[in-house]
Amino acid sequence: MNDVANKVNSDAKTVEHHIPQTLPRFSATFDPHTMAEIRRAAATGIYDIRGAGSKRKLPHFDDLLFLGASVSRYPLEGYREKCGTDVVLGTRYAKKPIYLKTPVTIAGMSFGSLSGPAKEALGRGATAAGTSTTTGDGGMTPEERGHSTMLVYQYLPSRYGMNPDDLRKADAIEVVIGQGAKPGGGGMLFGQKITERVAKMRCLPVGVDQRSSCRHPDWTGPDDLEIKIAEIREITDWEKPIYVKIGATRPYFDVALAVKAGADVVVLDGMQGGTAATQEVFIEHVGIPILAAIRPAVKALQDLGVYRNGKNSVQLIVSGGIRNGADVAKAIALGADAVAIGTAALIALGDNEPHLEAEYNKLGTTAGAYDDWHLGQDPAGITTQDPELMKRLDPVAAGHRLANYISVMTMEAQVVARACGKSHLHNLEPEDLVALTVEASAMAKVPLAGTDWIPGVSKY
Amino acid sequence: MESLKYNLDVTPLRELNQFLHSNPSELDGKTIEISNPNGAHNIAVGLKADVNVTIQGHAGYYAAGMNQIAHVVIEGSAGSGVAENMMSGRVHVKGFASNAAGATSQGGLLIIDGDAGLRCAIALKGADVVVGGSVGSFTAFMAQAGNLVVLGNAGDALGDSIYEANIFVRGSVKSLGSDCIEKPMDEERRQILVDLLAKSGHASISPECFKRFGSARTLYNFKVDNAGAY
Known part of the structure; x- marks a missing residue:
């Protein structure tokens, strides 16, 4: 229109005056990221694969606030009055439940996706902090078992490296149905990371692209899962807690079925939870944020009479975007017994650090945004199997950083809990929370701040 | 005893x-x-x-x-x-x-x-399996290593996405899965078959009656041209 108007004006040689120009405007729909992805897809003919979890802005714990104590509630003294942080997991059936000093656990990440030194650092850090760490696809390494006081052994669809001797060495067993980054998806580990050691552990040829299955090979559906859990209990003589890990999709029904199948602990992972390698479309478009998943999961436990019901309790661990003590406290206030961190733990080890900016630039990215974890070129030596790169990670120093970070998260959660007058983190409750947005209010089922309105629960 | x-x-x-x-x-x-x-x-x-x-x-x-x-x-x-x-x-x-x-x-x-049902020897990782009768569909799906001997017939999609496992079938195969092909019976494989027949009480059966199947290895590293096979 402007061009036409200009032409008409200049042709008519009417009064000259300044014609305002519109600013170049990017489409909100076809933003630069979207256009770059269209061009990349057009050039390669293959979907984009990357690591980490959902990167889009989602309703999250930041959309909740604690009310704290005032005249109507009584706070606890910050440094003088105790605020407990311990957690017991696996009380329902296991002869040897897990005792943790902090509700912050380390999520399952495989040797293969992570380097040996990174796995060792996770074990060291978790052990120093009094918490558990978790294996991943590809089996248990001696380094990891050796450096972890409490080690959860994942039982995955691929069964790579699955060994009954390791099952007996584990402190708990986690039957993995899915994860938040890709509920309904299987594992991926590309040729670059299938080194001789990784290949041997997984019984694969060196250098192949490993695309592991999304369904377990020897059971289908919840009735079979019940028999499978019973088999693992029989093999381990009912000693070890059995967790069931699910990606957040239909949390009420999935948690109910996991409890029915005999889980001691349910691990619920939201879409912000990380992955070593998954299609971008899967990460960003399948599954729900953890904020929306906790209350339905807790409701399922309550309806089945296993929520904080003494020995007959099934504990809930939630994960997916847990970053600090406020997130920990909010997850617990919504009903979780513990949380798990993955991406945050890798950052504490040294992932995406600004001092490696020049090297990230060489890989076509920038510190903080690096997510091509599947390519095995991580300059921080964490998501790689390159012997030179992995030398850069000192497992002792990195483990110390992780222990510090978990300690800070735990203390932060205590600060919040004491402010709310709670003598244990587990005494936090939804009543302590309000929401900043209508969306978060509906998802977390706590009132919009300053109102008593919860969309879907009460009338405005 | x-x-x-x-x-x-x-x-x-x-x-x-x-x-x-x-x-x-x-x-x-x-x-x-x-x-x-x-x-x-x-x-x-x-x-x-x-x-x-x-x-x-x-x-x-x-x-x-x-x-x-x-x-x-x-x-x-x-x-x-x-x-x-x-x-x-x-x-x-x-x-x-x-x-x-x-x-x-x-x-x-x-x-x-x-006989054995569906998905016999699925994701096999090195064991030997000998089936006297027939096997159902999706047998040896993603089988990584080891040997499967079938004296009867095999169902649909035998050896789909197979890695380095060996499959020996005496009867008919309804269909082969992605990336699974018939391969020549070399001396090494023939010996594996003879040993397994002997160990499983089928020493009288001639190894010559069997066909050998394994991986074409076209799916080992992802190529866009093979996308239709997944």
């Missing part, structure tokens, strides 16, 4: 399995007979001793699951996942086996005298 008898009508399965997990020094060389199994699940799972266990009837899911060292005979038929993730030893099913027989097994020998 000392023989111990357990009657599952009387003794709870938990008590039996706990006994079977005793220190191997107390179990080695013993024979254990289990009567009235009545299709119970998880019988004799997680064994790790040089024992001979006989299940005198039908077993449910995961019989002899994750077996190490032990020799287990199931005189009847077996439910899903018999000898799943076996590491070593030997499991012999005299009747039929249901789905996922020998799934992910890494070592040892699984013998099934009758």
